Amino acid sequence: DAKTTQPNSMESNEEEPVHLPCNHSTISGTDYIHWYRQLPSQGPEYVIHGLTSNVNNRMASLAIAEDRKSSTLILHRATLRDAAVYYCILRDNAGNNRKLIWGLGTSLAVNP
């Protein structure tokens, strides 16, 4: 399974943008890039996913490098409720592999 590398922790101020990086240098052509987050004492929550093009949804934006070896999750205006662990996951869309392989994620602290 392809692996991802993320910083252990990051800090942001409320209402400022946050850029959460992820390196995935061994990504294959059929791997989708998924981001989930986990708030304290809760189960993980889907944030966004993409393959090659940048993606936007109501929660965040995903910027994918042209060579796909890295990506960045962008929270446009951080709120206190965005304090969570953010996981970058590669999901192989080929074959029958359906499980998600998780790393340690980035713990985001948001200062008021």
Added chain:
Amino acid sequence: DTGVSQNPRHKITKRGQNVTFRCDPISEHNRLYWYRQTLGQGPEFLTYFQNEAQLEKSRLLSDRFSAERPKGSFSTLEIQRTEQGDSAMYLCASSRTGGSKNIQYFGAGTRLSVL
């Protein structure tokens, strides 16, 4: 859509006892997953069902662990002869075939403490 429901939320047991957890997935989701998460780590895959068929099991799922999904709806995860190392958060997720790139929806988890 009431989301993925897990019961109980917390379970404290003594070493050697058996425990069973239940997961009710989102109603139209035919895929169901179990993960285990220990403090400071990301979730680890345990097993996956499509309808009632258990299609994949992790090597983490020792002989003491068994999961079922008898009618393709809810699922149970049983741990026999619990050990202190089984203490963790057990997470259930569901998704649907053809859904957008297998987005998984998670329950709040069952936290197991083995004394």
